Amino acid sequence: MCVFGLFAGAVLIAEPAYAVASFKEVKQQFATSDAILFDRHGAVIDQLRVDLKERKLPWVNLEDISPALRNALIASEDKHFFQHSGIDWSAVSAAAWGNFWNTKTRGASTITMQLAGLLEDDLKRRSGGRSLSQKISQAYIAQRLEQGWRKDQILEAYLNLVPFRGELIGVHALSRVIFNKHPSGLDQVEAAIAVALIRAPNATALKVSERACRILKEQQRPEFCANLEGQTVLAFSHLSAKATPLSESNPSGSTVHLAPHFARKLLNTENRAVTSTIDGKLQAFAKDSLVRQLSALVDRNVEDGAIIVLDNASGDILAWVGSSGNLSDAAQVDGVSALRQAGSTLKPFLYELALEKRLITAASLLDDTPVNISTSGGLYVPQNYDKHFKGLISVRTALASSLNIPAVRILVGVSDDVFFQRLQNLGFQLRETGGYYGYSLALGSADVSLLNLSNAYRSLANAGRYSPPRFRLNDAVPKSLSVMDSGASYIVNDVLSDRAARSVTFGLENALSTRMWSAVKTGTSKDMRDNWCIGFSDRYTVGVWVGNASGAPMWDVSGVTGAAPVWQEIMHYLDTRDRLSQKLSKHVLPPNVVASKIHYRDGAEPGRTELFLKGTEQTEIFSAQSDQILPTIVYPKAGMVVALDPDIPFPRQRMRLNAVGVQAKTFLVLDGHVVPALITKRSNNISDLKYEWFPWPGRHALSLLNYQGELLDQVRFEVRGAVEKKGQP
CATH class of the missing domain: 3.40.710.10 (DD-peptidase/beta-lactamase superfamily)
Known part of the structure; x- marks a missing residue:
């Protein structure tokens, strides 16, 4: 009893070393391991696993969790949950007495105290168990939680945060993976197995079924213990299955992969719930149409x-x-x-x-x-x-x-x-x-x-x-x-x-x-x-x-x-x-x-009503307009670099200057000098200009001008390489 008194006194005088978060804050900070993509109407259209360490599915409200699970949890973990204020002093006294006589007891940790351990990283259970100071802090936070939270909020948060087996965190992941159903659908046997896993998450199927049977007997339902081990083994066999996010728009939990490529583009650890612009019904129709x-x-x-x-x-x-x-x-x-x-x-x-x-x-x-x-x-x-x-x-x-x-x-x-x-x-x-x-x-x-x-x-x-x-x-x-x-x-x-x-x-x-x-x-x-x-x-x-x-x-x-x-x-x-x-x-x-x-005019196409930009409208179209769109220098190209070959005699090296689509009295001008270009007619008033030029090293500008001196086109190019060898003209 001396140990009990020391523990009680320590809790009463404990310093507030921890800032206790509100229920709203805890719920807002909860992050699933799956990122979910919603369509523009709120329906789930895809999902993407982004956290490979833990398996957590969306937060489930207490009213959406099976009453069988809630009852089994309280019966097994905290019979006086609705009566105590965070610490079950009768359980603490029984545990202290059992320790004094070296007898096994059920433990004094309440659901609220366990929740305190889940909320604070340095209070989480380690392989060696919690120290006395950690237990005192855990009890102190539990009292603070009871002062600021309602009982239903404590129960809801606990069921969403408690680890079960392997990577499964929270009742949603457990229900979806092991029992392939939403937490609202768990029956009494499934609830007993789930609660048994809280105390011994990595135990064998036999150990879990034995504990689940004790929970069922405490609830006056021993008849459900028949073949309980077989049911537990079957449940464990589902652990390799992938969990599926559930929501109000996806109550069945069926796998949805309507837009996997789009999901990969939008979903990540920072964006775990995204409402996209996608229309789910249109997406499904388009996908089916492509496959057909x-x-x-x-x-x-x-x-x-x-x-x-x-x-x-x-x-x-x-x-x-x-x-x-x-x-x-x-x-x-x-x-x-x-x-x-x-x-x-x-x-x-x-x-x-x-x-x-x-x-x-x-x-x-x-x-x-x-x-x-x-x-x-x-x-x-x-x-x-x-x-x-x-x-x-x-x-x-x-x-x-x-x-x-x-x-x-x-x-x-x-x-x-x-x-x-x-x-x-x-x-x-x-x-x-x-x-x-x-x-x-x-x-x-x-x-x-x-x-x-x-x-x-x-x-x-x-x-x-x-x-x-x-x-x-x-x-x-x-x-x-x-x-x-x-x-x-x-x-x-x-x-x-x-x-x-x-x-x-x-x-x-x-x-x-x-x-x-x-x-x-x-x-x-x-x-x-x-x-x-x-x-x-x-x-x-x-x-x-x-x-x-x-x-x-x-x-x-x-x-x-x-x-x-x-x-x-x-x-x-x-x-x-x-x-x-x-x-x-x-x-x-x-x-x-x-x-x-x-x-x-030449009957190229039948007459019709045509659309024009204002100022370009016409009523009669001539074939001659077809030859070129506008006067253009087609060779050399703008920015072209031409290399001369020193082994070819200079007089034999030629470069063709070429312009197309020109009308009468249009000139090629190279570096400010008009060149005597050869004129080749395409039609009555449209011609091409060609000139065979002796290229000379340097930067050059070739311009196309009309008889009014207006610049129609211009290119700049460069000739590199050889200069005339000694003895060559």
Whole structure:
């Protein structure tokens, strides 16, 4: 009894060495081992294990814990829980008396005292047990907890923080892993096994079942002891299973992995519960649509795909399908973020830029015939996808039908560096430079991600305004920045929605047609390694990529047959869900766009009503306009460095200066001197200029001037290397 008195006195005079947290603070600081991804409506759509040391699932309120478990806990650990104020003095007295006579007692630690040990790191039980000073501090904190907390809060916190077996912390993890159910569903036998594990978490199944049986007998239910060891062994066999987060929106506890790639992007130890912008139902539909389409293409060597859906106004990512799942040998690769060759999907941005600079109109005629373009790396000889040439064709038809050669001709006029910078402003984050890609940039030689590509199309949908996409629902909507001309964007969108204009390549019936207004573009990379379908309605932008993560080519799969059916199915799903076709307002022309009836004088295309930027409108179109977009120096290239060979006689070394698309009285001027260029006519008033120049070491400037002295184009280049040898002229 002397020991009892000393302990009681020490508790009464103990100094407040610990600051006791409130129940609210403890609950707020509780962190699960799984990070959970919610959709925009609060439903669980994915989970990610971020803490590999402990297994803790979301905090469970006391009313959601089985009464059988609460009763078993109190019966086993603290019979006078609702009567004492943190310390059960009768239990302390019994323990002291038992120690004096060296007899075994149940122990004096109350649930509140055990909770104190769980809340304070330096009071947690070690292998050697707690020292006397630690026990005194534990008892003191228990009294403080009883003064500041309600009994139900103490019980709730204890059940969420107490360790059970192995890595399992809290009743939620225990119930989910061992019994495969929510804590609210534990029966009396399961509750007895759970409480038995608190006292001996690493004991054998036999020891745990014996203790559970004693708990059941204390509750006057000895009949449940039959086959208790077998039930305990079965429960322990579930320890290898993965626990699943539960919430009000996921009460069954079934595993949810709707957006694993998106979850990896957002979830970590710092962000364990994120409400994303994803729409769970749309995500599930998009995922199923992709799997159905790829299953139908399995005999064409296609196994991977990706989908993204964006809200045009906010930039919210509504669906992010990173792979085809079980169909893929590389399901962990995120196809939305992966860099793949863009193919023809960059053409709309090139045409918009040329329209914006007033180098072309949608009615302008382009020359779709074979072309060889001199570059610093040699001749560039682009081909059309179908290996055929259409001759004179309008900008509208060339873009809608995705012809390659007209696009390259446009890039010659725009310049690869200017187009490259526009793509960067649209968020493409290209790794190289415009000069690195050269004219092939018009045909999508750059590697882009589905995310950046689709978001750039969203800028077209938003009248040329760019803003980054939004991942989290609680983040502010990003501010937008005007990157493209609103009128030029409108004209490009009208072209991409023109079913008749795209029929030259795709025909009238294909997966690009929708029952609501939509603008769409496909793309296929070299050797059919990637195909794309990106398009938008007034409200949504949908991007689809189909290919192989390995880079292996597909067999006879284009954007129309591979990605487009998925795109169309998702667009129709959104239309059915939101009744887009009934809500669409009539499109109103922007202030800087006018409509004009046009006639092709040489009959290149039928007459029609065409859209023009104000000030560029025409009524009669001549074929001569097709030869070039604007006067341009095509060789040498800006920044080119030419090396002379000292072993070749100097008079035999030549460098061709070449300009195209010039009209009468246009001159090439080298370093301030007009050169006597050879004129080659293309049509009645359009010509090319060529001059064979003896290159001379140094930095040079080549200019193209008209008869009024206006500068039409200019390049600077350098000649390095040999100087004339002794005895040579």
